[in-house]
Amino acid sequence: MRDVLVIGGGIIGLLTARELQLSGAKVTLIEMGETGRESSWASGGILSPLYPWRAPEPITSLARWSQDLYPVLTAQLLESTGIDPEFTVSGxxxxxxxxxxxxxxxxxxxxxxxxxxxxxxxxxxxxxxxxxxxxxxxxxGIAQLRPPRLSKAIRRALERRIDLREREEVIELLIDGDRVRGVRTPKGRVEAGDVVICAGAWTAKLLEQLGAPPTIxxxxxxxxxxxxxxxxxxxxxxxxxxxxxxxxxxxxxxxxxxxxxxxxxxxxxxxxxxxxxxxxxxxxxxxxxxxxxxxxxxxxxSPRGIPYIGAYPGIEGLYFNAGHFRNGLVMGPASARLMVDLILDREPILDPAPYALNAPR
Structure with a gap:
């Protein structure tokens, strides 16, 4: 069984943990505060870039895939948790x-x-x-939802299926040569075979120790x-x-x-x-x-709002899914699926090249 540690409990981290859990992985999620209480909680919940024709194509690709999934995703969450994210097509x-x-x-x-x-x-x-x-x-056709309700629903769906550790800050990534081994928190070491950084605005801080953090x-x-x-x-x-x-x-x-x-x-x-x-x-x-x-x-x-999704170069087992700027909700489901496709070496839903750390932006 794949053993994966997700750092960050915003909507991107929650959706990534959900995709991993559904794939059969053993998942631990660490959040420095409460899940869904940072950018995810504060956002408006519009399931579209504001002026979608102005968005770069990599954003459009993630948004369109996610827009198609949201009616099913929110219905599943309502049925399994009783929490209604209030998916509403208001135009x-x-x-x-x-x-x-x-x-x-x-x-x-x-x-x-x-x-x-x-x-x-x-x-x-x-x-x-x-x-x-x-x-x-x-x-x-443009829809909206209530982000705090979506976060609560995903958390409820995951809380008995993954190891959920809130109010625990990651202090250091544990790197052994060219391999990630886990992280260190005030409570000690947390080891895992793979680590995914989904820490939103804090992602670059976590990756600073490696010398080449993403521009977030x-x-x-x-x-x-x-x-x-x-x-x-x-x-x-x-x-x-x-x-x-x-x-x-x-x-x-x-x-x-x-x-x-x-x-x-x-x-x-x-x-x-x-x-x-x-x-x-x-x-x-x-x-x-x-x-x-x-x-x-x-x-x-992030530059042009294009997120970073992929493997960290030169460090085996280390991944990132962050930098979604204003469009984390609308790109979230596709970002999570693409991230897990890459971790599990599955056929990716989209070309991952535009989201790599060294991709032009």
Whole structure:
């Protein structure tokens, strides 16, 4: 039986552990805090890159594979755990239309339906919109889910099937010559035949001891949550880089900032105020809606947002699956499957070359 240690309990680590467990491997997962409480918890849950036609092809490949799997995955998790990730096809309304020709061409090439909403205008399908725009793009098949619920469901599905070690920080990778042997934590050595680093923004720190870490840096994002009513906003709505996400219960998420602040995760009053004004400009109805929460998370930023998935060169048994930047949720299932394909030497679902450590980005 394959003995694999997964470092990191965000959505990427959880999905990787799940794929390994389903393949018959003996899995240990180590998380320095609580599973699903960092970038995964803080994210919006849109199951698409924000402007998908602008995304590099390696991101599109992972996203499209994952989008096809999510309806089945979330249904399986609901049935086995009783926790509903609230997979919801609410569609994506893009109010920036300067990429019209590029977007339509991308949609044809990738089989993604894109409608031009022009006559009648966008307000017909989204009446509470503030900007009176003559035209918008509508991607009716785009879905969303609630990331904390997804993380909880996967954790519940795994907790009796793997060795789950939370609140335990990895201090050092144990390398013997050209072979990984496990890790060291404050509780001692944890040995394994294979080690997969899925530590998000902290991945480069863990791999620094090897001298050539992947280019992954924390990028802070702040988000607002409005306690709105069901039916006020219907679509995920994207405008000028900001987005509003209406949940089933009516709550509306609005975000998100992009800040290079290192590992400082705190929120700021200035960004809260800026996000609030942008939110009520996009949807004036939110002016009469209380703000329920304001939080920040640290995304694992990487060049062009292309994740690192593969073997660490020169160290047998050491792998990484990290650096998904803003698209960890939408790329997660495919990233996990590809990672496990490579570990188990199976036919990979996608060409792994673009995700290698030394691949051009």
């Amino acid at each position: 994506l309304l893009v109010l920036d239309d300067e990429d019209l020709d590029q977007a339509l061409d991308w949609g044809v090439r990738h089989g993604q339906p894109i409608e031009v909403i022009q006559d009648p205008p966008p307000h017909v399908i989204e009446p509470e919109l503030g900007p009176h725009l003559a035209r918008a793009l509508h991607l009716p 840096q924390p990028v802070r994002g702040q988000m607002l949550l409005f306690h709105a009513k069901p039916g006020q906003i219907h679509h995920i709505t994207l405008y000028a880089g900001r987005y509003a996400i209406p949940r089933r219960d009516g709550r509306v998420l609005f975000g998100s900032t992009l800040e290079h602040t290192g590992f400082v995760k705190r929120t700021t009053a200035e960004d809260k105020e800026a996000l609030y004004h942008e939110a009520i400009e996009l949807f004036p109805v939110l002016r009469r809606t209380p703000i329920e929460d304001h939080w920040a998370g640290l995304r694992p930023g």
